[in-house]
Amino acid sequence: MELRGRASYELLLERVRLQLRTKSSASGEREIALRPSLFHDERRTIVMNFRQLANSLNREPEHIARFVFKESGKPGTLEGDRLILNGKIGDQEFARLLQLYFKEFVKCPICGGIDTQIQREKKFRYLVCEVCGARSPVRKI
Template sequence: MEVRKVSEKEVDFYDFEGLLEKAYGELPENVRHHDSRFEVPAAVVTIAGSRTIIENFVDVAEAMNRDPNHLLKFILREVGTAGALEGRRAILQGRFTPYLIGNKMKRYLKEYVICPVCGSPDTKIIKRGRFHFLKCEACGAETPIQHL
C-alpha cells in the first residue's frame, strides 16, 4: 500500500468557509443585498354602514410585491362577498372585523408570497400552461399553487 502526501491546498478544497463564500457568490443580486426584514403594513380597516373599507389596500399589496387585484380576489373569495378597488383602497360588501381581514392577509402571505422551501418573501407567481407556480428568487424552488 502506497501512502501519498496531501498538500494543504487539496485539503482546503472542502473548507466550509470557502464553500459558503462560493454559494453566496452564486446568489442573485437582489437576494445577496437583502438587508431589511420583510414587513407588511397592517391593514387599516374601517366599517362604514354595511361596507368594510381597507384604506391602505394597495400599499399592503405593493409591500407583498403582488398585484392588488390578485390579493382582492383572494380576500373576496375567502370572506364570500363582493367588492372592488377604488383608488388605493378596497371596498367590501358586508361588515368584517379588522382581525378577520388581517387573518386572510396572513393566509395569502403564506400561500402566495412566502417560499415554502426557504421562507423567503422574494417570490413571483408564474404560469406554465394551465398551472401556476410560486417561483422563489432566492432558492429557485417552484411550488405549485392554486389558481384564483
C-alpha cells in the same frame, strides 16, 4: 356620552399590525410590517390603504382582492387605492386573511424567502423563489 364617543373614535383608528418575518436574498432576515387601515360603515368594509398593502407584499392588488373575496365570501370592488367589501370584516379577520395570502402566495414554502414571483404556465400557477430557486405549484384564484 362624550366618553363613549371618544372610545368609538379610537376604535375606528385602531389598526392591526401584522409582522411577517421572512428571509430575503439580499439581507438574510427581513420583516414586513403591514398595517391595514379599515373603515366600517353600516354595510361595507373599506380598506383604505389596500394598494399600499399590495405593494408591500409585491403582488397585484387584483390578485389579493380576488383572494379576499373568495376566502371571506364577501364580494367587493377595487377603487383606486381602496378595497371596498360588501359586508363586515373585522380588523383581526382581515389581518388573518392577509396572513393566509402571504403564506400561500408570497412566502416560499421551501426556504421561507419572500423574493418570489407568481409565474403562469398554461392553466398552472407557480410560486418561483429567487432565494433558493424552488418552484412550487399554487392554486389559481
